[in-house]
Amino acid sequence: MSSTRHGRRSLVHQRIVTTGTVAVVALVLSMSVSIPAAHADTVVLAIAGSVDEVLTNIRNWVMGILAGLATVFLTIGGVRRVFGGGDPSEQEKSKEAFKAAAIGYGLAALAPLVVTVLKGIVGA
Template sequence: MLQIRAITPGKRPGWRPVVHALAALAAAVLILAPPAAAYAAPSDAVFLAANSLPRVIENIRSQIMFLLFGIATLFLVIAGVYWTTAGGDPGQVDKAKGALRNAMIGYGLAVLAPILMTIVRNIVGQ
Protein backbone atom coordinates (compact mmCIF):
# COMPACT_ATOMS: atom_id res chain seq x y z
CA MET A 1 0.00 0.00 0.00
CA LEU A 2 1.34 3.40 -0.99
CA GLN A 3 1.50 6.10 1.67
CA ILE A 4 1.47 9.75 0.78
CA ARG A 5 2.84 12.23 3.29
CA ALA A 6 2.28 15.92 3.07
CA ILE A 7 5.46 18.02 3.19
CA THR A 8 5.03 21.03 5.41
CA PRO A 9 6.47 24.32 4.15
CA GLY A 10 10.03 24.93 5.36
CA LYS A 11 10.84 21.27 5.97
CA ARG A 12 12.64 19.17 3.42
CA PRO A 13 13.15 15.59 4.42
CA GLY A 14 16.55 14.19 3.61
CA TRP A 15 18.47 17.48 3.39
CA ARG A 16 19.74 17.55 6.96
CA PRO A 17 22.24 14.66 6.56
CA VAL A 18 23.53 16.18 3.34
CA VAL A 19 24.10 19.56 5.00
CA HIS A 20 25.89 17.90 7.93
CA ALA A 21 28.11 15.91 5.59
CA LEU A 22 29.02 19.04 3.59
CA ALA A 23 29.81 20.95 6.77
CA ALA A 24 32.05 18.13 8.00
CA LEU A 25 33.79 17.96 4.62
CA ALA A 26 34.37 21.73 4.60
CA ALA A 27 35.79 21.61 8.14
CA ALA A 28 38.13 18.75 7.20
CA VAL A 29 39.37 20.61 4.11
CA LEU A 30 40.04 23.77 6.14
CA ILE A 31 41.87 21.85 8.85
CA LEU A 32 43.95 19.68 6.55
CA ALA A 33 44.77 22.28 3.89
CA PRO A 34 48.46 23.28 4.06
CA PRO A 35 49.00 26.95 4.74
CA ALA A 36 50.47 28.96 1.90
CA ALA A 37 53.04 30.52 4.22
CA ALA A 38 54.62 27.12 4.79
CA TYR A 39 55.96 27.13 1.25
CA ALA A 40 57.09 30.75 1.15
CA ALA A 41 60.79 31.17 0.47
CA PRO A 42 62.50 33.53 2.90
CA SER A 43 64.01 36.48 1.08
CA ASP A 44 66.36 37.63 3.84
CA ALA A 45 67.42 36.32 7.20
CA VAL A 46 65.20 37.58 9.99
CA PHE A 47 66.82 38.63 13.24
CA LEU A 48 64.88 39.26 16.41
CA ALA A 49 65.68 42.65 17.80
CA ALA A 50 66.00 42.24 21.55
CA ASN A 51 66.51 45.23 23.77
CA SER A 52 69.53 45.58 25.99
CA LEU A 53 69.16 44.82 29.68
CA PRO A 54 69.21 48.48 30.78
CA ARG A 55 66.44 49.25 28.28
CA VAL A 56 64.37 46.30 29.53
CA ILE A 57 64.78 47.47 33.13
CA GLU A 58 63.78 51.00 32.10
CA ASN A 59 60.66 49.64 30.34
CA ILE A 60 59.73 47.61 33.42
CA ARG A 61 60.18 50.68 35.63
CA SER A 62 57.97 52.85 33.47
CA GLN A 63 55.26 50.17 33.28
CA ILE A 64 55.33 49.65 37.06
CA MET A 65 55.06 53.41 37.62
CA PHE A 66 52.16 53.68 35.18
CA LEU A 67 50.33 50.78 36.82
CA LEU A 68 50.92 52.03 40.36
CA PHE A 69 49.81 55.58 39.55
CA GLY A 70 46.67 54.24 37.89
CA ILE A 71 45.73 51.97 40.80
CA ALA A 72 46.53 54.71 43.34
CA THR A 73 44.32 57.16 41.47
CA LEU A 74 41.52 54.60 41.43
CA PHE A 75 41.81 54.17 45.21
CA LEU A 76 41.86 57.94 45.65
CA VAL A 77 38.61 58.28 43.70
CA ILE A 78 37.03 55.41 45.67
CA ALA A 79 38.10 57.09 48.93
CA GLY A 80 36.50 60.34 47.82
CA VAL A 81 33.26 58.57 46.91
CA TYR A 82 33.19 56.73 50.25
CA TRP A 83 33.89 59.90 52.20
CA THR A 84 31.31 61.93 50.28
CA THR A 85 28.57 59.33 50.67
CA ALA A 86 29.40 58.49 54.30
CA GLY A 87 26.81 60.84 55.76
CA GLY A 88 28.36 60.57 59.22
CA ASP A 89 28.45 56.74 59.24
CA PRO A 90 31.67 55.78 61.08
CA GLY A 91 31.99 52.48 59.19
CA GLN A 92 31.84 54.23 55.83
CA VAL A 93 34.35 56.86 56.99
CA ASP A 94 36.73 54.06 58.06
CA LYS A 95 36.39 52.48 54.60
CA ALA A 96 37.21 55.86 53.07
CA LYS A 97 40.27 56.25 55.29
CA GLY A 98 41.45 52.75 54.34
CA ALA A 99 41.06 53.50 50.64
CA LEU A 100 42.90 56.81 51.10
CA ARG A 101 45.73 55.01 52.93
CA ASN A 102 45.97 52.50 50.06
CA ALA A 103 46.11 55.37 47.57
CA MET A 104 48.94 57.02 49.46
CA ILE A 105 50.85 53.70 49.62
CA GLY A 106 50.38 53.31 45.86
CA TYR A 107 51.64 56.82 45.14
CA GLY A 108 54.60 56.24 47.47
CA LEU A 109 55.53 53.01 45.68
CA ALA A 110 55.19 54.72 42.31
CA VAL A 111 57.56 57.47 43.42
CA LEU A 112 60.01 54.87 44.79
CA ALA A 113 59.88 52.73 41.62
CA PRO A 114 62.86 54.46 39.96
CA ILE A 115 64.93 53.96 43.12
CA LEU A 116 63.93 50.30 43.37
CA MET A 117 64.76 49.73 39.70
CA THR A 118 68.15 51.40 40.19
CA ILE A 119 68.82 48.93 43.00
CA VAL A 120 67.82 46.06 40.69
CA ARG A 121 70.05 47.47 37.94
CA ASN A 122 73.00 47.60 40.37
CA ILE A 123 72.32 44.03 41.50
CA VAL A 124 72.38 42.63 37.95
CA GLY A 125 75.49 44.68 37.15
CA GLN A 126 74.23 47.08 34.54
Protein backbone atom coordinates in the same frame (compact mmCIF):
# COMPACT_ATOMS: atom_id res chain seq x y z
CA MET B 1 9.63 55.07 61.18
CA SER B 2 12.93 56.96 61.05
CA SER B 3 14.93 53.74 61.48
CA THR B 4 13.20 52.34 58.38
CA ARG B 5 14.12 55.48 56.46
CA HIS B 6 17.68 55.25 57.69
CA GLY B 7 17.81 51.59 56.67
CA ARG B 8 16.51 52.39 53.19
CA ARG B 9 18.90 55.32 52.86
CA SER B 10 21.77 53.08 53.91
CA LEU B 11 20.75 50.46 51.35
CA VAL B 12 20.49 53.10 48.63
CA HIS B 13 23.86 54.48 49.70
CA GLN B 14 25.46 51.02 49.50
CA ARG B 15 24.04 50.49 46.03
CA ILE B 16 25.36 53.87 44.87
CA VAL B 17 28.83 53.16 46.26
CA THR B 18 28.85 49.65 44.81
CA THR B 19 27.67 50.90 41.42
CA GLY B 20 30.27 53.67 41.42
CA THR B 21 33.03 51.26 42.40
CA VAL B 22 32.04 48.80 39.69
CA ALA B 23 31.90 51.64 37.14
CA VAL B 24 35.39 52.87 38.04
CA VAL B 25 36.87 49.36 37.92
CA ALA B 26 35.14 48.65 34.58
CA LEU B 27 36.48 51.92 33.17
CA VAL B 28 40.03 51.13 34.27
CA LEU B 29 39.83 47.59 32.90
CA SER B 30 38.36 48.75 29.60
CA MET B 31 41.21 51.22 29.18
CA SER B 32 43.84 48.57 29.88
CA VAL B 33 42.44 45.82 27.63
CA SER B 34 43.74 45.88 24.10
CA ILE B 35 42.13 44.23 21.13
CA PRO B 36 44.49 41.91 19.22
CA ALA B 37 45.27 42.62 15.59
CA ALA B 38 43.01 40.95 13.02
CA HIS B 39 45.82 39.74 10.78
CA ALA B 40 48.13 36.82 11.42
CA ASP B 41 51.39 38.62 10.65
CA THR B 42 53.34 39.72 13.68
CA VAL B 43 54.90 43.11 13.57
CA VAL B 44 57.69 43.82 16.01
CA LEU B 45 57.33 47.39 17.17
CA ALA B 46 60.32 47.56 19.47
CA ILE B 47 63.21 45.35 20.42
CA ALA B 48 65.07 46.04 23.62
CA GLY B 49 68.65 46.95 22.87
CA SER B 50 70.01 46.36 26.36
CA VAL B 51 69.20 45.22 29.86
CA ASP B 52 69.12 48.87 30.89
CA GLU B 53 66.33 49.53 28.40
CA VAL B 54 64.35 46.52 29.63
CA LEU B 55 64.65 47.64 33.25
CA THR B 56 63.60 51.16 32.31
CA ASN B 57 60.54 49.77 30.54
CA ILE B 58 59.70 47.64 33.58
CA ARG B 59 60.04 50.69 35.80
CA ASN B 60 57.68 52.69 33.60
CA TRP B 61 55.09 49.90 33.59
CA VAL B 62 55.28 49.38 37.35
CA MET B 63 54.97 53.10 38.02
CA GLY B 64 51.99 53.37 35.69
CA ILE B 65 50.16 50.40 37.17
CA LEU B 66 50.78 51.51 40.77
CA ALA B 67 49.76 55.10 40.07
CA GLY B 68 46.62 53.88 38.26
CA LEU B 69 45.59 51.62 41.13
CA ALA B 70 46.33 54.35 43.66
CA THR B 71 44.11 56.71 41.68
CA VAL B 72 41.31 54.14 41.75
CA PHE B 73 41.63 53.84 45.54
CA LEU B 74 41.73 57.62 45.88
CA THR B 75 38.54 57.87 43.84
CA ILE B 76 36.82 55.15 45.88
CA GLY B 77 37.87 56.88 49.10
CA GLY B 78 36.51 60.18 47.86
CA VAL B 79 33.20 58.64 46.81
CA ARG B 80 32.84 56.91 50.18
CA ARG B 81 33.68 60.14 52.00
CA VAL B 82 31.14 62.18 50.03
CA PHE B 83 28.34 59.63 50.12
CA GLY B 84 29.12 58.52 53.69
CA GLY B 85 26.75 61.09 55.12
CA GLY B 86 28.32 60.97 58.56
CA ASP B 87 28.18 57.18 58.86
CA PRO B 88 31.27 56.29 60.96
CA SER B 89 31.87 52.95 59.21
CA GLU B 90 31.84 54.58 55.77
CA GLN B 91 34.16 57.33 56.99
CA GLU B 92 36.54 54.67 58.32
CA LYS B 93 36.42 52.77 55.02
CA SER B 94 37.19 55.99 53.16
CA LYS B 95 40.20 56.58 55.42
CA GLU B 96 41.46 53.08 54.65
CA ALA B 97 41.03 53.70 50.91
CA PHE B 98 42.98 56.97 51.25
CA LYS B 99 45.75 55.10 53.11
CA ALA B 100 45.88 52.49 50.35
CA ALA B 101 46.12 55.27 47.76
CA ALA B 102 48.97 56.91 49.68
CA ILE B 103 50.82 53.59 49.86
CA GLY B 104 50.30 53.07 46.13
CA TYR B 105 51.62 56.52 45.26
CA GLY B 106 54.57 55.97 47.60
CA LEU B 107 55.44 52.67 45.95
CA ALA B 108 55.12 54.26 42.52
CA ALA B 109 57.54 56.96 43.63
CA LEU B 110 59.98 54.30 44.87
CA ALA B 111 59.91 52.28 41.62
CA PRO B 112 62.92 54.15 40.13
CA LEU B 113 64.93 53.30 43.25
CA VAL B 114 64.08 49.61 42.91
CA VAL B 115 65.13 49.65 39.26
CA THR B 116 68.41 51.37 40.19
CA VAL B 117 69.09 48.61 42.70
CA LEU B 118 68.27 45.97 40.07
CA LYS B 119 70.62 47.68 37.61
CA GLY B 120 73.37 47.50 40.21
CA ILE B 121 72.70 43.81 40.80
CA VAL B 122 72.75 42.82 37.11
CA GLY B 123 75.56 45.23 36.27
CA ALA B 124 73.67 47.29 33.70
